[in-house]
Amino acid sequence: MARKVKFLQGNEACVEGALMAGMTFYSGYPITPSTEIAELSAEGLPRIGGKFIQMEDEIAGIAAAIGASLTGAKAMTATSGPGFSLKQENIGYAALTEVPVVIVNVQRGGPSTGLPTAPGQGDLMQAMWGTHGDHPVICLTPDSVKETFDLTIRAFNLAEKYRTPVILLTDEITGHMREKIEIPDQSEIEIYNRIKPTLGEDYKAYKVYDGDIVPKMADFGSGFRYHVTGLMHDETGFPSNSTKNAAVLMDRLMAKIENNKEDIITYEEIETADAEYLIVAYGGTARTAKAAIKTLRAEGIKVGLFRPITVWPFPEKQVVELSEKVKDVLVAELNYGQMKLEVERVVKGNCPVRFCGKANGEVLTPEELIRKFKEVL
Amino acid sequence: MNHPLVEGYFRMEKFPHIWCPGCGHGIIMASIARSIEKLGLDKDKVCIVSGIGCSSRAPGYMDFNTLHTTHGRALAFATGVKLANPELEVIVIAGDGDLSAIGGNHLIHAARRNIGLTTICFNNNIYGMTGGQYSPTTPTNEKGTTAPYGNIDKPFDITQLAMGAGATYAAKTTVYHVNQMDKLIESAISHKGFSLVEAISICPTYYGRKNKKGSVVDMMNWLKDSFVDHKVAEKLPPEKKEGKFLMGEFINKIEPEYTEQYDKIIEQLKK
Amino acid sequence: MSKQLELRLSGSGGQGLITAGIILAEAALKDNMNAIQTQSYGPEARGGASKAEVIISDAAIDFPKVTLPTMTLALTQIASDKYIGDISEEGTIIVDDTIQLPEGIKAKNIYKIPIIKTAVSEVGKEIVANIVALGLIVGLTGIVSEESLEQAIMSRIPKGTEDLNRLALKKGYELAKNI
Numbered sequence: 001m002a003r004k005v006k007f008l009q010g011n012e013a014c015v016e017g018a019l020m021a022g023m024t025f026y027s028g029y030p031i032t033p034s035t036e037i038a039e040l041s042a043e044g045l046p047r048i049g050g051k052f053i054q055m056e057d058e059i060a061g062i063a064a065a066i067g068a069s070l071t072g073a074k075a076m077t078a079t080s081g082p083g084f085s086l087k088q089e090n091i092g093y094a095a096l097t098e099v100p101v102v103i104v105n106v107q108r109g110g111p112s113t114g115l116p117t118a119p120g121q122g123d124l125m126q127a128m129w130g131t132h133g134d135h136p137v138i139c140l141t142p143d144s145v146k147e148t149f150d151l152t153i154r155a156f157n158l159a160e161k162y163r164t165p166v167i168l169l170t171d172e173i174t175g176h177m178r179e180k181i182e183i184p185d186q187s188e189i190e191i192y193n194r195i196k197p198t199l200g201e202d203y204k205a206y207k208v209y210d211g212d213i214v215p216k217m218a219d220f221g222s223g224f225r226y227h228v229t230g231l232m233h234d235e236t237g238f239p240s241n242s243t244k245n246a247a248v249l250m251d252r253l254m255a256k257i258e259n260n261k262e263d264i265i266t267y268e269e270i271e272t273a274d275a276e277y278l279i280v281a282y283g284g285t286a287r288t289a290k291a292a293i294k295t296l297r298a299e300g301i302k303v304g305l306f307r308p309i310t311v312w313p314f315p316e317k318q319v320v321e322l323s324e325k326v327k328d329v330l331v332a333e334l335n336y337g338q339m340k341l342e343v344e345r346v347v348k349g350n351c352p353v354r355f356c357g358k359a360n361g362e363v364l365t366p367e368e369l370i371r372k373f374k375e376v377l
Numbered sequence: 378m379n380h381p382l383v384e385g386y387f388r389m390e391k392f393p394h395i396w397c398p399g400c401g402h403g404i405i406m407a408s409i410a411r412s413i414e415k416l417g418l419d420k421d422k423v424c425i426v427s428g429i430g431c432s433s434r435a436p437g438y439m440d441f442n443t444l445h446t447t448h449g450r451a452l453a454f455a456t457g458v459k460l461a462n463p464e465l466e467v468i469v470i471a472g473d474g475d476l477s478a479i480g481g482n483h484l485i486h487a488a489r490r491n492i493g494l495t496t497i498c499f500n501n502n503i504y505g506m507t508g509g510q511y512s513p514t515t516p517t518n519e520k521g522t523t524a525p526y527g528n529i530d531k532p533f534d535i536t537q538l539a540m541g542a543g544a545t546y547a548a549k550t551t552v553y554h555v556n557q558m559d560k561l562i563e564s565a566i567s568h569k570g571f572s573l574v575e576a577i578s579i580c581p582t583y584y585g586r587k588n589k590k591g592s593v594v595d596m597m598n599w600l601k602d603s604f605v606d607h608k609v610a611e612k613l614p615p616e617k618k619e620g621k622f623l624m625g626e627f628i629n630k631i632e633p634e635y636t637e638q639y640d641k642i643i644e645q646l647k648k
Numbered sequence: 649m650s651k652q653l654e655l656r657l658s659g660s661g662g663q664g665l666i667t668a669g670i671i672l673a674e675a676a677l678k679d680n681m682n683a684i685q686t687q688s689y690g691p692e693a694r695g696g697a698s699k700a701e702v703i704i705s706d707a708a709i710d711f712p713k714v715t716l717p718t719m720t721l722a723l724t725q726i727a728s729d730k731y732i733g734d735i736s737e738e739g740t741i742i743v744d745d746t747i748q749l750p751e752g753i754k755a756k757n758i759y760k761i762p763i764i765k766t767a768v769s770e771v772g773k774e775i776v777a778n779i780v781a782l783g784l785i786v787g788l789t790g791i792v793s794e795e796s797l798e799q800a801i802m803s804r805i806p807k808g809t810e811d812l813n814r815l816a817l818k819k820g821y822e823l824a825k826n827i
């Protein structure tokens with residue numbers, strides 16, 4: 001098996017992962033700090049017979065990716081905060097029409113143009129609630145270059161498996177830092193491909209057949225001639241004004257994620273077995289927390305880290321269980337307390353939930369986190 | 378018995394359509410189907426993409442690979458479909474608001490790239506689906522529900538706009554001039570590169586009533602009397618051209634097509 | 649104690665300091681150490697003040713940013729004014745000899761070295777000042793092996809500039825020896 005050791009940025013690892021996952025199409029619009037993802041896709045895709053296109057705007061960037069996915073391509077687009085906002089309508093479209101697509105958001109400081117070259121984590125809630133209407137969301141957050149590689153592959157796999165847009169929510173810290181990464185051989189990587197119908201069998205474009213999680217997805221041009229619409233639709237895929245139909249569709253869309261949380265949710269726990277205190281952190285900020293916990297443990301303080309890797313759906317069960325054991329939870333993130341809100345919601349008063357964060361474009365240092373943590377002692 | 382064209386190219390069970398009596402859109406939809414039939418295209422390899430609006434409901438009735446997208450974005454979705462699978466004949470159906478207001482950016486860039494998409498604009502000079510607001514093609518001084526005192530905007534000429542942006546095929550016709558429309562849509566679909574046919578439609582329900590244009594027949598007669606082929610117009614004396622709008626094929630030239638250019642890069646990299 | 653260097657390389661955009669940071673980190677990987685490289689930059693592609701940071705350690709590196717460098721290099725006055733203030737008490741400051749240091753700056757070692765002049769007059773190209781600086785840093789710290797550093801440099805530089813860069817590296821080592 002040919003493993004390659006490389007020294008890569010997170011953004012570079014994202015493209016390496018995407019290509020290994022089977023990406024054959026990328027469309028996007030340049031935006032700092034995500035641009036390396038577009039540049040490397042532009043370089044890499046035509047080499048494998050894939051397609052890259054720089055579209056006229058962020059909206060077109062995701063629209064073309066969805067269009068390509070409908071022909072059978074594994075498609076990705078990447079952006080940062082302002083562009084992520086522009087893509088939201090079509091993220092909802094992909095969710096309702098159940099078109100697999102991967103959207104990478106390398107978060108920077110916001111709102112507005114904000115701090116384009118500095119990190120932030122202010123898009124956590126946007127990733128969940130950004131588009132209009134209720135919809136299923138899968139959002140993954142890496143804390144290292146290697147994990148950016150791994151989660152990009154997982155994002156494609158989940159998108160294909162659940163026929164839904166998957167958001168890879170990274171940040172300027174992991175996107176631009178360079179670390180050692182051992183790239184596995186293609187044979188070591190698990191790939192999930194969408195289930196396609198076979199010609200001649202009964203096929204309704206939006207019917208879930210026995211044993212499947214989602215409807216089978218035919219490639220445009222493969223002989224099925226079906227209809228895709230952003231309107232509420234029935235099993236045939238055609239628009240329907242029936243409220244009963246709308247309820248069936250919405251229930252199914254939400255349930256395909258809700259009922260498969262065990263498969264979708266991943267997380268990391270460090271030193272939680274005997275922990276009296278818990279820090280919750282994700283993405284680039286988890287690196288700060290890992291350093292802080294080492295220092296605090298060395299001082300004899302029983303503190304552990306819970307790091308959601310899947311941030312949406314939120315690992316509610318795990319956080320609740322930990323909150324029943326510890327005296328205090330401190331959520332660290334680069335915003336004004338977005339995940340803190342979610343932790344508070346699920347913990348329901350089992351223990352106090354405190355917050356340590358900022359949104360000025362700086363990373364949180366271990367010293368700052370330790371100082372905040374020690375206020376509880 | 379239904380007409381064989383209807384049986385062969387439409388999803389019979391989806392009718393009746395949503396359009397009002399007298400709406401011009403069905404004429405254009407049928408013309409597209411006739412052109413596809415005449416060209417003998419494989420239905421499995423045709424993809425029809427639309428955005429949002431009255432005209433954008435057409436693909437739902439048409440028996441192809443059909444994609445009803447978000448408002449204004451049909452060309453952007455279609456670009457992804459075409460680039461990912463250039464084998465597909467991709468036809469975009471868009472209304473005037475969809476194509477030249479919210480989707481105006483995609484129109485000029487699709488034209489600039491000369492990507493092999495055929496765009497048929499169903500131009501009824503109004504936002505019909507939302508109830509009669511003025512659009513970028515509503516003539517100055519005409520009325521809409523959002524221009525109750527008369528529209529002070531200058532209208533776009535969508536054909537000229539596409540040409541200015543680099544379309545290699547552009548033509549204009551009306552729902553009265555159906556024979557011409559069939560020919561133009563056929564040429565546009567056969568054209569390699571970005572093509573646009575602007576089909577002037579009529580909206581008796583909103584545009585007609587709001588602007589006192591009379592009956593559907595009056596509106597059709599107005600199209601008949603007001604539009605003249607630009608090649609015919611060249612030979613007319615000035616007094617006969619007074620107040621007329623020009624239609625016909627305005628540009629038809631061959632330039633490198635986008636997906637073919639991209640495939641060349643792929644080929645070069647294989648060496 | 650694990651071997652650890654927290655290095656800040658600063659100068660103006662276009663001086664190749666981010667490349668230098670990557671090269672040093674890649675040399676560390678060749679020596680089976682852990683390394684992380686980060687950077688901060690403004691809107692300017694050229695000019696301005698840019699910095700690259702490298703952490704090299706035997707142990708796993710959690711926090712990727714340098715907060716208190718054990719060594720800081722500054723090649724321009726603007727970078728020096730902006731970045732050399734934060735330095736570990738045990739740390740080393742290296743600045744180009746054209747730079748005016750602020751009064752009262754405290755570090756274990758402070759060196760003013762003709763890095764750019766060496767690149768210009770002894771190697772012949774100002775563009776290789778970054779490689780001269782790498783030779784100087786590795787000469788002073790021994791943080792990576794000379795063999796790994798040379799390999800790392802050779803894999804990152806444009807073809808045809810190998811001899812130029814080898815000379816720059818040699819001159820860097822000489823600058824270290826002469827301190």
